[in-house]
Amino acid sequence: MKTVMTIVPFSSKLLLMFEPPTGLLVPLLDAPHLALPLDAVKVSAGFPSPAADYEDKRLDINEYLIRNPVSTFFFPVQGESMQGAEIFDGDILVVDRSIRARHGHVVVAFVNGERLVKRLYRRAGRVALMAENPSYPALEVEEGMEVEIWGVVVGKFKRLVA
Amino acid sequence: MSVFALVDCNNFYASCEKLFNPKLKKLPVVVLSNNDGCVVARSAEVKALGIPMGVPWFQIQAEARRYGIVAFSSNYALYADMSNRVVEVLSGFSPNIEVYSIDESFLNLAGFERQGYASYGMEIRQRVADWIGLAVCVGIGRTKTLAKLANHCAKKNLAGADGVCDFTVMCGEDLTALFSKIEVGEIWGVGRKIEARLNEAGIKTVRELRDADAETIRSRFSVVLERTVRELRGVSCLKLEDAIPDKQQIMSSRSFSALLYDLADLEEAVASYIAKAAEKLRAQDSLAGTVQVHIRTNVFKPEVPQYQPAITVPLPDASSDTRILTYWALRALRRIYRPGYGYHKAGVTLMNIVPKAKQQLSLFATERASNPGSEKLMETIDLINQRFGRGALRLAAEGIDQSWQMRRGNLSPAYTTSWEGLAVVRAR
Numbered sequence: 262m263k264t265v266m267t268i269v270p271f272s273s274k275l276l277l278m279f280e281p282p283t284g285l286l287v288p289l290l291d292a293p294h295l296a297l298p299l300d301a302v303k304v305s306a307g308f309p310s311p312a313a314d315y316e317d318k319r320l321d322i323n324e325y326l327i328r329n330p331v332s333t334f335f336f337p338v339q340g341e342s343m344q345g346a347e348i349f350d351g352d353i354l355v356v357d358r359s360i361r362a363r364h365g366h367v368v369v370a371f372v373n374g375e376r377l378v379k380r381l382y383r384r385a386g387r388v389a390l391m392a393e394n395p396s397y398p399a400l401e402v403e404e405g406m407e408v409e410i411w412g413v414v415v416g417k418f419k420r421l422v423a
Numbered sequence: 424m425s426v427f428a429l430v431d432c433n434n435f436y437a438s439c440e441k442l443f444n445p446k447l448k449k450l451p452v453v454v455l456s457n458n459d460g461c462v463v464a465r466s467a468e469v470k471a472l473g474i475p476m477g478v479p480w481f482q483i484q485a486e487a488r489r490y491g492i493v494a495f496s497s498n499y500a501l502y503a504d505m506s507n508r509v510v511e512v513l514s515g516f517s518p519n520i521e522v523y524s525i526d527e528s529f530l531n532l533a534g535f536e537r538q539g540y541a542s543y544g545m546e547i548r549q550r551v552a553d554w555i556g557l558a559v560c561v562g563i564g565r566t567k568t569l570a571k572l573a574n575h576c577a578k579k580n581l582a583g584a585d586g587v588c589d590f591t592v593m594c595g596e597d598l599t600a601l602f603s604k605i606e607v608g609e610i611w612g613v614g615r616k617i618e619a620r621l622n623e624a625g626i627k628t629v630r631e632l633r634d635a636d637a638e639t640i641r642s643r644f645s646v647v648l649e650r651t652v653r654e655l656r657g658v659s660c661l662k663l664e665d666a667i668p669d670k671q672q673i674m675s676s677r678s679f680s681a682l683l684y685d686l687a688d689l690e691e692a693v694a695s696y697i698a699k700a701a702e703k704l705r706a707q708d709s710l711a712g713t714v715q716v717h718i719r720t721n722v723f724k725p726e727v728p729q730y731q732p733a734i735t736v737p738l739p740d741a742s743s744d745t746r747i748l749t750y751w752a753l754r755a756l757r758r759i760y761r762p763g764y765g766y767h768k769a770g771v772t773l774m775n776i777v778p779k780a781k782q783q784l785s786l787f788a789t790e791r792a793s794n795p796g797s798e799k800l801m802e803t804i805d806l807i808n809q810r811f812g813r814g815a816l817r818l819a820a821e822g823i824d825q826s827w828q829m830r831r832g833n834l835s836p837a838y839t840t841s842w843e844g845l846a847v848v849r850a851r
Contacts, residue, residue: 331511332554334839340850348850359554369848371445376848397851407448411556 326416332359334412336369336376343367343378345393352419354378356412367414372400373407378414425659426532426540426563426591427570430513430547432506433558433578433586435526436464439505440495442556443838443846451492455480458678458829459496496831504839508555516547521663529567531663544587564590567661568654571611572629576601602630602655612651617644629655670707675700676770679827682721683766689718690753691822696771697752698817701745702808704773705801710741710782712775714748716755721767732759741777744797745804748773749820812841 327333336354346367348354354369362368364383369376370390379390379400388402402408432438436454441447451468455461461479462469472490474483480494487494506525514520519531535543544561551559562574569590575581577588582601590598607626608618624643626632632640633655641649650660675696683689693716704711717733734755742748752771807816814821836844 329554331508335845336848337845338850339847342850350850353845354848358556361553371448374446374448376445376846378848378850392850409445409448 322418326355326418327357328415329357329359332412333357333415336378338378338417342392342394342397343380346380348378348393348414348417349419352417354414355416355418357415358412360413360415362410362413369411369414371407371409371411376411381410424533425565426536427565427567427659427663428517428530428532428540428544428547429523429562429567429570429574430509430528430530430551430559431562431574431578432509432526432551433560434464434466434470435506435557436495436497436502437466437469438557439501440498440835441466442505444835447493451490452495453480453492454495454497455833456497457831458680459494459832463497494833496834498835498837500837500840501835504837505555505557509551509557509559512551512554513547515550516543519663529570529663532563539589540591541583541587541589544589545585548586558586560586560588562588562590565657566654566659567663568611568651569657572605572609572655575605575609581605599630602633603628605629607632610651610655612647617648620644670703671774671776673700673703673711673773673776674770675703676717676768676772677829678768679766680830681827683769683827684762684764686757686760686762688822688827689756689760689766689769690820691825692769692827693752693756693771694749694818694820695814695822695825696769697749698745698814698821700771700773701743701748701801702805704743704776705805708779709776710743710779711738711748711773712741712777713737713773714752714755715772715774716752716759716769717772718756718759718766718769720764728764730761730764732761734759735774737775741775741782743779744801745818746797749818753820 323330334356336356338348338350338352338354341350343349348367356369360366362381364381366381367378368381368390369378370381371377372390377390377400380393382389382391382399390400390402390408392399437452440452440454447466449468450466451472452466453462453469453474454464456463459480461477462474462483463477465474465476469492472486472492474486474492480487483492486492502525509526510520510522510528513528513530517530517532517535521529523529530547532540532543537543540563544563547561548559551557560574560577562570562572562577564570564573573583573588573590577583577586581604582588582593582597593601605628606618607613607621607629608615610629610632613621613632621627621632621644626635632652635652637649637652640652654660677692677696679692683692697714701711713735715733715735717731719731720727720729722729722731736751736755738747738751756769804816808814836846838844838846
C-alpha cells in the first residue's frame with residue numbers, strides 16, 4: 262500500500278487571497294493541492310542529488326485559471342459573436358461569480374431565457390451587452406428587460422487532441 | 424456567551440435547477456422524489472399556488488397543466504456539489520460549523536460580533552448570493568434551538584429583515600410577543616406526535632412551551648424535550664457536532680421503476696446496491712462484518728400479497744471487497760426470495776463496521792480476507808469510477824441495462840460535475 266500525502270503550498274492557513282468586493286485579504290479556501298505518493302521519489306543512499314534543494318511542485322493548470330474555486334463554474338461556448346475577444350465556438354469559459362462585473366468585463370448573462378456571453382458596456386447611462394464581431398449588433402439593456410449578469414468570464418480553455 | 428447561526432438555503436433543490444436554466448426564471452418548479460413519485464421541493468411560485476410538500480406528482484397533474492409547473496427528477500450530483508460550495512463559503516465565516524443537512528448548516532458565531540450579528544448575517548447572505556447564486560436565510564440565537572427558530576422567522580418574515588433574524592438583539596417583550604404567535608410544532612425537535620400531546624396538555628405556542636415547568640416536561644415527556652425548553656430560554660445545551668463520525672451502518676436501498684418478479688432482476692439490484700455501499704465503506708477506510716439484505720412488496724397496495732423478508736449474514740471475515748460482499752448478499756437473497764410476489768423495493772445494509780486498521784482476522788482466516796491484491800483492485804475500481812462516472816466499471820452481477828433502475832425521467836444535466844452536463848452559453 263502506498264501512503265499518499267497531500268502537498269499544500271506553504272501552509273493552507275497562510276495562503277491569503279485578495280477579495281475584490283471588500284478589499285480585504287481573506288484566507289484562501291480550498292488551496293490548490295496535488296496528491297503524490299510518498300515513495301514516488303526514490304531516495305538513494307549514494308551521492309545526494311544536486312537538485313534536491315531546488316525541487317518545485319509541478320505546475321497545476323487549475324491554479325493558473327482559477328483563483329476562487331468555490332465560485333467558479335464552466336460554460337462551453339456555441340457561436341461566433343465573441344471572436345474579437347478570442348472566444349471561439351467550442352471553447353470552455355471559466356466563470357467566476359465572486360468578481361463584481363464592471364464595464365469592459367466579458368460576462369455570462371441570462372437574457373430573456375437565454376444564456377449568452379457578451380462584453381458588458383456600462384458608461385454614461387448606457388448599459389449594453391456587446392458582441393465582439395461586426396456582424397452581430399449590440400444588445401441594449403432597457404428598462405423592464407430581464408437581464409441577469411451571471412458571472413465574469415476570467416479565462417477559457419480548449420483541448421485540441423481527443 | 425454562545426451565539427449560533429442557522430443558515431438555510433431557500434427552496435434549495437428548486438433554486439439549484441433555476442440557477443443554471445434561465446428559462447425557468449419565473450416559472451413554478453418542483454423537484455420530485457425517487458421514481459418521480461412525490462414533490463420534495465417547490466419554488467416560491469409553487470408554494471404560492473398552495474401546492475403542499477410531499478404530494479404525489481400524479482395527483483397534481485391538473486394544476487401542473489393549468490399553471491405550467493415544470494417538474495424535475497432529483498439531480499443529486501448537482502445538489503451535492505452546490506451544497507458543498509455553500510458550506511465552503513460558510514466556512515469562511517466561522518471555524519466552527521456543523522453541516523446539519525444538504526441545505527442547512529449551524530455556525531458558531533461566538534467572537535464574531537463586530538458591528539452586530541445581524542450585519543454579519545447579512546454579509547453571509549450576500550456572499551452566498553454573489554458567489555454561489557443561491558438565496559439563504561440566516562437565523563441567529565443564543566442556542567441552536569433558538570437559531571433554528573430565528574431562521575423560521577426570517578424565512579416566514581415574522582421578524583428580522585431581508586432574510587436575517589437575530590434574536591440576540593430583540594428585547595424580552597418582543598420575543599415573548601413573537602413566540603406567542605408561533606405554533607409549538609415549528610420548534611426544532613417537536614414532531615407531529617409530540618405536538619399533538621403538547622396541545623392536549625394545553626401547550627400550543629412556542630411561548631407556552633418556553634414558560635412551561637421544565638421538571639413537568641421532563642417527567643411527562645422526555646429529557647430531550649426538557650432540554651428544548653431550556654434552549655428556548657437561552658441556555659445552550661446542544662453543542663455543534665463538528666466531525667461527522669464514521670458511519671456505523673451503511674445502507675443502500677431504492678424502490679424499482681416497476682414491480683420485479685424474477686430472482687435474476689433482484690440479484691442485479693442487490694449487487695448494484697452492494698457496490699454502492701461498498702464504495703462508501705472503502706471511502707471511510709472500513710470493513711463490514713455483517714451484511715443484511717431485505718426485499719419488500721409494495722406496502723402501499725395492501726390488496727396484493729405481501730412479503731417483507733430480511734436476512735442478516737455475519738461474514739467469515741470482515742471485508743470491503745465488493746466481490747466478497749456481493750457473494751454473500753446474493754446467497755442471502757436466494758435464501759429469502761420467494762416466487763409469486765411483485766417486489767417493489769430492495770436494500771442492503773452493511774453492519775458491524777470496523778476501521779480497516781483494527782481488522783480482526785478469524786482463527787481460520789481465509790487468504791482472501793487479508794489479500795493485498797483485493798485492496799489494490801478495489802482501489803483501482805474506485806479510481807476508475809470516480810473518473811468515468813459511477814458504475815463505469817462494475818461486476819457483471821449488476822447487470823447491463825438495469826431496467827429496474829428508478830425512473831428519473833426529467834433529470835437535468837449535472838451542470839457542475841460532468842463535462843457532458845455543462846450548460847452551453849450562446850455567442851450570438
